[in-house]
Amino acid sequence: MRAYRAKVVEPISLPDREERVANLEKAGYNVFNLDSDDVFIDLLTDSGTGTMSQDQWAAMMRGDEAYAGSDSFERLRESVADVMGFKNVVPAHQGRGAENVLYGVLVSKGDYVPNNTHFDTTRAHVVNNGGDPIDCPTDAAEDDPFKGNLDPEKVRELADDVGAENVPALVVTVTNNSMAGQPVSVENVREARDVADELDATFVIDACRFAENAYFVQQREEEFAESSVAAIAREQLSYADAIVMSGKKDALSNIGGFVGVCDGNLFERAKQRGILFEGFSTYGGLAGRDLEAMAVGLREAVTQEYIESRVEQVRELGDLLRDVGVPIYTPTGGHAVYVDAEAYLPEIPREQFPGQVLVGELYREGGVRAVELGEFAFPDEDRPQLARLCLPRRSYFRDHLEHVAETFEKVSARRGELAGLEVVEEPPMKELRHFSARLEPVA
Missing domain, CATH: 3.40.640.10 (Type I PLP-dependent aspartate aminotransferase-like (Major domain))
Structure with missing residues (x-):
């Protein structure tokens, strides 16, 4: 059971699809470059994004x-x-x-x-x-x-x-x-x-x-x-x-x-x-x-009431995604749900960043911002190709989680149309390229 009630609210709105498409292209297909006002459900990170008591x-x-x-x-x-x-x-x-x-x-x-x-x-x-x-x-x-x-x-x-x-x-x-x-x-x-x-x-x-x-x-x-x-x-x-x-x-x-x-x-x-x-x-x-x-x-x-509700909300999001056929890493972790992007988009090779493709499509279809943790974030390393959906602490409710699941259903309906991405601009330090690099669809 949730241990909170809202005492302060922040209005959020979903830009129309044409605007989201334009925003993604302007951002160089890197959601770090999006303005937060253009994001409906922000699951980029749990770092400093939660609600204080x-x-x-x-x-x-x-x-x-x-x-x-x-x-x-x-x-x-x-x-x-x-x-x-x-x-x-x-x-x-x-x-x-x-x-x-x-x-x-x-x-x-x-x-x-x-x-x-x-x-x-x-x-x-x-x-x-x-x-x-x-x-x-x-x-x-x-x-x-x-x-x-x-x-x-x-x-x-x-x-x-x-x-x-x-x-x-x-x-x-x-x-x-x-x-x-x-x-x-x-x-x-x-x-x-x-x-x-x-x-x-x-x-x-x-x-x-x-x-x-x-x-x-x-x-x-x-x-x-x-x-x-x-x-x-x-x-x-x-x-x-x-x-x-x-x-x-x-x-x-x-x-x-x-x-x-x-x-x-x-x-x-x-x-x-x-x-x-x-x-x-x-x-x-x-x-x-x-x-x-x-x-x-x-x-x-470290109170039981807080930490139990925190971890259980992550599990709740994971369950909703599995119910609509999304391959996630199980069991779910404590702060995020991780999607197996290679299994979800098997036709896109890892060198064309299936996780980053998925992250872009989540924004395009539902204004949801997530983050890639695969070949784009960790170049030249043998890691799973993951997309992370990171829940801010004490911030979102069931309706928001359901919107994320519905967005995945829309992306799933278009999977056969999706193309890979290539990097066209990146900083000298590759370990940090995912924060600012720009990409474009592979021809």
Whole structure:
């Protein structure tokens, strides 16, 4: 049962089809280039797009705008310590700012950084600091409840090949966004901790969706069946030396992020880099009201009522899509439904971006904006060709989800008419091309 009622509303409207067709062409067939006013149902990302609670809005009114020694930062620090277990906190303007702070002090030229699966900005930050990001996902069986896990043996094999001294950090992302939002077990995090100790590497958890992951652990990992989501989150994060966090996900805020660190020496190094790139260490590029919103949101994220309704709404969308014959990755993840674009559009080869074709057609037929996570977003990598439908937190209702399913039915009716796409303009850094590249239909 939903645990909310609407107290503020935002009008949205569906542009007519001719306008949508023109918008898509103007955007270079890249939905990142669309104006938000031209989108009816926006499932591009869950990052900073959710609805904040009345308690968050109330807390924002007491935001302390001090440059140094901010009371608002102290309340955030207390929340991070209570909810996540880290007393040393470096604030940042968002998650990729936190990545820049931490990986900038951990990664150097010639290093290798294994991860269960790197997402786009994480991969780019490792590359930008001279490192080589290496994906080490588990080869999960169909019935594996934790398909997001890291494969410890792949990390050991990497260290044997390149030398343990060249592996300064080991990262586990929870949930595993690049692998269809699948969760990571506490047992797997413990195994990752052991491998990090063997390699004398810093063990980092990318904790953007830590609360969603903890809910899956509660539902699927027998050891924690009777534990609260809050207790599971603390346990899972306790094995890490450091965390990077986007407050725009499981801190339920519209902006913000931070690094949490155990070791005092690493904390000081991260703190100094944070001052250089993000701002003084008690504001990190944020207004006091943003710090307050994260402080409250972290506590709300680990309540059973919130997290259960969050994950169940994603499952509800997945069920609606399966009912109309859409091939989705199952079980559904915690923040999004992932469509198998190759299975949905089998006549379009992966080098012509079936996921991006599908994303464009969803906008053309129903004003729905999703995102491709396949060959376009991750060029030259052997990954599934996925289209992600990412639900903003506490924002949409059943009617919106039904519209998405109806849009898929319209796209399905036209599948035989669809052509592939080719890139005609892209930035120099391929790891980030999907944010701004332009495409056109293959002749």
